[in-house]
Amino acid sequence: xxxxxxxxxxxxxxxxxxxxxxxxxxxxxxxxxxxxxxxxxxxxxxxxxxxxxxxxxxxxxxxxxxxxxxxxxxxxxxxxxxxxxxxxxxxxxxxxxxxxxxxxxxxxxxxxxxxxxxxxxxxxxxxxxxxxxxxxxxxx
Numbered sequence: 481x482x483x484x485x486x487x488x489x490x491x492x493x494x495x496x497x498x499x500x501x502x503x504x505x506x507x508x509x510x511x512x513x514x515x516x517x518x519x520x521x522x523x524x525x526x527x528x529x530x531x532x533x534x535x536x537x538x539x540x541x542x543x544x545x546x547x548x549x550x551x552x553x554x555x556x557x558x559x560x561x562x563x564x565x566x567x568x569x570x571x572x573x574x575x576x577x578x579x580x581x582x583x584x585x586x587x588x589x590x591x592x593x594x595x596x597x598x599x600x601x602x603x604x605x606x607x608x609x610x611x612x613x614x615x616x617x618x619x620x
Contacts, residue, residue: 484519484582488589491516495592503593513593520590526583527601530611537575541565569619576612579605 491512494503503509525536544562551558564570584605591602 572616
């Protein structure tokens with residue numbers, strides 16, 4: 481995940497050049513597109529219908545909660561963003577922010593290459609962000 485935003489930036493720059501240099505004409509294209517597809521697949525739950533995303537987000541948050549409990553037991557530094565994820569207000573706020581500021585830029589980049597074929601996924605992503613925002617606002 482450490483290279484997430486660097487990859488997005490590099491791919492967006494590459495897509496800006498597509499008119500002059502089509503995909504496949506640049507040596508790095510295969511690697512860049514492969515990275516985009518693998519990373520996008522790994523982070524694709526946000527593009528599924530809300531009921532599916534919500535279920536998987538809860539599972540991930542349970543895993544994170546178990547991790548913080550283990551960190552405390554082992555006297556390790558606790559990963560701050562993984563605290564209190566069992567509280568709905570924290571869950572919805574984190575999910576809204578993660579999807580809006582981390583996932584959406586990646587999938588917006590992917591959409592530049594695959595549009596219109598993934599428009600339904602982009603619609604799901606936008607709907608999911610809005611739904612998390614609405615749930616968070618109710619609890620605020």
